[in-house]
Amino acid sequence: MTISELDGRAIPHETRLPAIMDALSGLAPGESLVLIAPHHPAKLLQLLLSEFPGGFDFGPLECGPAAWRWQFTARDAALPRSVTGYLVWDHRRMENLLEETLAAAVAGRWDDAHLHASRYATALRRHADLEDEVLFPAYESACGGFGDGPTAHMRAEHVEVRAGIDRLLRAVNARDAGAVRDADETLRRVALEHHAKEEEILFPSIDDTFPQPELDALVQRLLMA
Ligand SMILES: [Fe+2]
Ligand SMILES: [Fe+2]
Structure with missing residues (x-):
């Protein structure tokens, strides 16, 4: 694209x-x-x-x-803002960058692979940070704290996602198409399943927790994070 x-x-x-x-x-x-x-x-x-x-x-x-x-x-400004709306947009653009990284590596276009991988890493590290540091604390505090609930599970998966990004970058820097394929497969399994859980369960539940003005303010904080 x-x-x-x-x-x-x-x-x-x-x-x-x-x-x-x-x-x-x-x-x-x-x-x-x-x-x-x-x-x-x-x-x-x-x-x-x-x-x-x-x-x-x-x-x-x-x-x-x-x-x-x-x-x-x-976007259509008349449609209400939601955490789901913004973060699904962010998930999809990151998934496109991962696909573009693999396609470029397989075709031996290493400069492109490097560009897409570094943009993927920038977008995904920032995304995991804004969930860990802004979104989850806001949700936890609105719900009176969770202990080892759904956000703790998502935070633990972010550790795996970050390790997957490091692995992808190492593979691209080494210009090793097989290693890029392996890293891509791992990220697809770890990150895509993680995105699906957030989109189907966690984000809709966060959207239901906050009244619209608070949701608008929360999405603004995510956009600026
Ligand atoms: Fe996440
Ligand atoms: Fe996410």
């Missing part, structure tokens, strides 16, 4: 922010754009949340030091 890119570094600083806002506001729901920025786009993300509340899903693909690459997908 190819997503069009906008290189913000090529736009003069004085007009950069309005030009990027123009490009993003021209996207129809479901359309995506990847922005390349010379620094963390925190100001842009805050502006999007205030000017177009509920209008975009977004997340990182690359976090410096030379470039910051963020993926944006427009």
